Amino acid sequence: xxxxxxxxxxxxxxxxxxxxxxxxxxxxxxxxxxxxxxxxxxxxxxxxxxxxxxxxxxxxxxxxxxxxxxxxxxxxxxxxxxxxxxxxxxxxxxxxxxxxxxxxxxx
Amino acid sequence: xxxxxxxxxxxxxxxxxxxxxxxxxxxxxxxxxxxxxxxxxxxxxxxxxxxxxxxxxxxxxxxxxxxxxxxxxxxxxxxxxxxxxxxxxxxxxxxxxxxxxxxxxxxxxxxxxxxxxxxxxxx
Numbered sequence: 660x661x662x663x664x665x666x667x668x669x670x671x672x673x674x675x676x677x678x679x680x681x682x683x684x685x686x687x688x689x690x691x692x693x694x695x696x697x698x699x700x701x702x703x704x705x706x707x708x709x710x711x712x713x714x715x716x717x718x719x720x721x722x723x724x725x726x727x728x729x730x731x732x733x734x735x736x737x738x739x740x741x742x743x744x745x746x747x748x749x750x751x752x753x754x755x756x757x758x759x760x761x762x763x764x765x766x
Numbered sequence: 767x768x769x770x771x772x773x774x775x776x777x778x779x780x781x782x783x784x785x786x787x788x789x790x791x792x793x794x795x796x797x798x799x800x801x802x803x804x805x806x807x808x809x810x811x812x813x814x815x816x817x818x819x820x821x822x823x824x825x826x827x828x829x830x831x832x833x834x835x836x837x838x839x840x841x842x843x844x845x846x847x848x849x850x851x852x853x854x855x856x857x858x859x860x861x862x863x864x865x866x867x868x869x870x871x872x873x874x875x876x877x878x879x880x881x882x883x884x885x886x887x888x889x
Contacts, residue, residue: 660829690872690873691872691873691874692873693873693875693876695813695876697813701881702862702879702880702881702882703813703862703876703879704879705875705876705877708867708872708873708875708877709869709871709872709873709875712872714877746812746813748813748815748875748876750873750874750875751873753826753828753829754815754827754828754829754830755815755874756815757812757813757814757815758812759812760812
């Protein structure tokens, strides 16, 4: 299985801050990397697919980059509603695997 | 708008079979552009992909669960189902049904999710 490692495990930032989350794969996943946002009591929501493609309806303050083994999710200007856990997921090989998540809190 | 809704018992006894259904509305499970799958989240843990099924009924699974899991389609009801045999407390989780969008150059991603159903394994 491809192992996905996210860092940091949690962070606290202020409204308007630029926030960067990192995801590293144990082997190359080319650009087959997705990002999800998960709020308590709700279903996870797809934010980014194929490393950098913004899902329809997702605010443009979210962006993704990277290829191979190293990827980032950036929130350009953090908003109150962005408090959540963010997961990366690779779909390069079966089983599709997720990172352990980064919890984003608002100061 | 596509909507997925999980249903099934919230409590299953150890060694028995966990059975869940996912009813899809606003789209057809026979569409060739999508797969349909299950993902779970155990308490305090991350997300685990269980398996997915094609429009034609072919399924593929997480090897860690493959010996115990089965996913099937019921096209007459526009539903797909999960069966997980010989459950233990470790199978206690929120189970989500999902639609997998499959694009050759982009990979596979879960673009629609059900709200999730908590299944507890306990005697």
